[in-house]
Structure formats: structure tokens, C-alpha cells
């Protein structure tokens with residue numbers, strides 16, 4: 001049996017190398033579609049340690065992709081948003097982006113342009129999501145023509161209602177159109193921008209997101225939980241995002257909770273801001289900012305220093321603007337250009353990412369004749385993520 005070899009990911013010149021020591025590995029010497037149980041154990045360990053794994057030049061059927069994804073959570077069965085539905089409603093903002101492979105409904109066909117005779121789909125019209133339909137403001141058509149673009153939406157792959165966030169997402173590039181690089185503009189007054197390959201998937205580390213916070217925000221993060229809206233993708237559908245794609249502008253456009261499809265309080269997700277890595281024990285800042293509704297902050301533990309602490313006696317923050325401002329303050333530093341890994345897709349690339357350890361975003365814009373076809377799979381998990389333990393709280397609060 002050939003040994004599994006790893007190499008660093010090809011980082012762009014924009015990357016701060018000191019922040020990518022552990023992040024990402026290319027894996028060589030194994031076929032991810034036919035791993036032995038021993039090989040899988042090693043891949044699993046590598047994934048949780050490095051957050052993202054790249055396999056090049058892979059042949060992978062939808063069945064193999066499903067089996068590989070399921071191996072990370074053997075009792076998980078259904079796609080991360082439920083099989084054959086995005087919350088059972090066409091009102092969801094995810095609805096147009098997902099097409100199911102008929103014989104393996106946990107695997108989605110995503111991409112751009114029209115794909116014919118694809119794995120049992122006679123014709124699939126795909127549309128690469130664009131910031132122009134999601135952000136409050138947009139890059140002018142003139143600038144878009146020059147190759148200026150934006151991050152679409154920073155997120156975790158998760159229904160955030162009823163179902164638990166998938167542990168792993170697998171993304172397999174089948175058709176990858178080549179084209180000129182683009183410039184991703186933040187448009188938030190910082191002047192920051194990032195040069196990216198056309199149609200990149202951008203990743204940031206949730207571990208770094210926590211690690212770079214000042215002590216008072218670390219203390220807040222380690223004591224806090226976020227309550228998500230019921231049917232968050234329906235709730236947020238009329239609202240519009242910030243220019244960085246990191247959360248929603250507070251213009252009171254969300255659907256009133258009374259106008260959502262039927263929902264139950266017991267299915268609402270309340271999750272810690274920090275998720276504990278099952279292999280390293282590290283804390284990863286994992287919040288899908290668009291779906292956040294409220295913050296629940298625990299008081300400081302006994303003996304903690306109160307000086308400078310935010311909400312030392314705990315808090316239940318229900319004002320949406322305040323919730324979003326706090327989350328943005330904690331998350332925005334980690335999407336700085338030097339902390340983003342924009343993957344440069346080649347055909348037959350397979351990327352596995354620790355969905356509970358990173359945030360990611362679609363980037364860029366294709367023309368309608370640029371055909372892109374990817375298979376994506378993730379599974380609603382068998383459990384919810386684990387938050388900080390008592391020692392973590394003592395250390396960081």
C-alpha cells in the first residue's frame with residue numbers, strides 16, 4: 001500500500017504564511033474514492049488537523065462521493081439541507097442554486113451554464129450565484145466587465161433549522177472554465193481587495209478567526225451562543241447583504257416570523273459561537289452571520305477579571321442590529337485578504353473541507369456560456385457541534 005503523502009496547498013502571494021502553517025494540505029498517493037478503512041482514518045485525522053484537503057486528478061462517481069462524505073459521520077443519511085428540498089419551499093434563497101443527482105440525492109450538481117445528459121439529468125440550467133442579487137449594493141456593470149467582483153456569501157453549509165450542521169463538505173470540480181483572474185473588492189471603506197482565480201471558492205479558518213481576536217472579544221465569544229432564525233434562508237430572503245458578503249444589512253427587510261412556513265421553537269438552532277475541534281481540541285469561530293437572530297451571553301465565570309469585560313453579568317441580545325454589529329466585529333478581521341485561501345480550481349480537483357472549522361464563500365461571476373459543473377455533498381450531521389468546555393471558558397473568559 002502506497003503511503004499517504006501531503007504537501008502544502010499552493011498559497012497565493014497575498015497570504016500571510018504565518019497564519020497558514022496548519023491550514024490546508026494537498027494529499028497524494030491515495031484514491032479518495034476507494035480508501036481502505038485505515039486510509040480513511042488517516043484522511044479523517046488530516047482533515048480535522050488541516051481544515052481542507054485537496055486531491056488532484058480524481059475520478060469520483062456520485063456514489064463514491066456520497067460514501068466518502070458519509071464515512072465522516074456514518075449514521076448521517078440526508079443532504080445537509082434535507083434531501084430533494086431546500087426547506088421545502090421555493091422561497092428559500094438556496095433554491096435556485098441546487099440540482100440533485102437523481103440516483104444519489106445527497107449529491108448536488110452546482111455550477112454555471114447549461115449541462116446536458118449529466119448523471120441522469122437530461123438538461124440542467126445552472127447559475128453561479130452572484131453578489132448582484134444578494135448584496136445591497138453591487139459592483140457597477142462597467143467594473144464587472146473589467147473583472148471586479150465580490151465575495152458572494154461567507155457561510156457554513158448548514159440548514160440552521162432542525163438539522164445539524166454537516167461535519168464535512170466534499171466539492172468535486174468536473175467542468176472548470178478557464179478565464180482571466182478577477183479582483184475581489186471588499187467595498188466596505190477599507191480599500192481592501194484580493195486577486196482571485198475566476199470562480200474561486202474562498203476559505204478562511206475559524207480557528208484563526210478566534211485566535212486573532214483581542215482578549216475582550218475572545219471572552220465574549222467563549223461565553224456566547226447564537227440563536228438562528230427559524231427557516232433562516234426564507235427569513236432572510238427579502239434582506240440584502242453587506243458588501244463583504246459577511247452578513248446582512250439591518251434594514252428590517254427580513255420576513256416577520258409569523259409569515260414563515262410553519263416552525264417549532266424546539267427545532268430552532270442555538271449553537272455556541274466556538275466549536276471544539278474533535279481531533280486538536282482547538283476552538284473554531286463558527287457562525288453563519290446571515291441567519292443569526294439573537295445572542296445569549298453567559299456571565300463571567302467565578303474568579304474572572306471583570307475589568308474591560310463585555311457583558312460581565314451575561315446578556316440576552318435581541319436587537320438585530322446589535323447582534324450583527326457584534327458578530328461583524330468578531331468575524332471581519334478574519335476575512336482580510338492575507339487570511340483568505342482562494343482555491344484555484346482545476347478539472348478533477350476534489351476538495352474536502354471541515355465545515356465545522358472554516359467559513360467559505362462563492363466568488364466571482366461567469367458569463368452564461370461559461371459552463372461549470374461541480375458535485376457537492378454534505379450530510380446533516382448526527383449531532384450538534386460541541387462548544388467550549390469548562391477549561392476553555394476558564395482560560396479565555
Ligand SMILES: [Fe+2]
Pocket residue numbers: 155156157360
Ligand atoms: Fe457552501
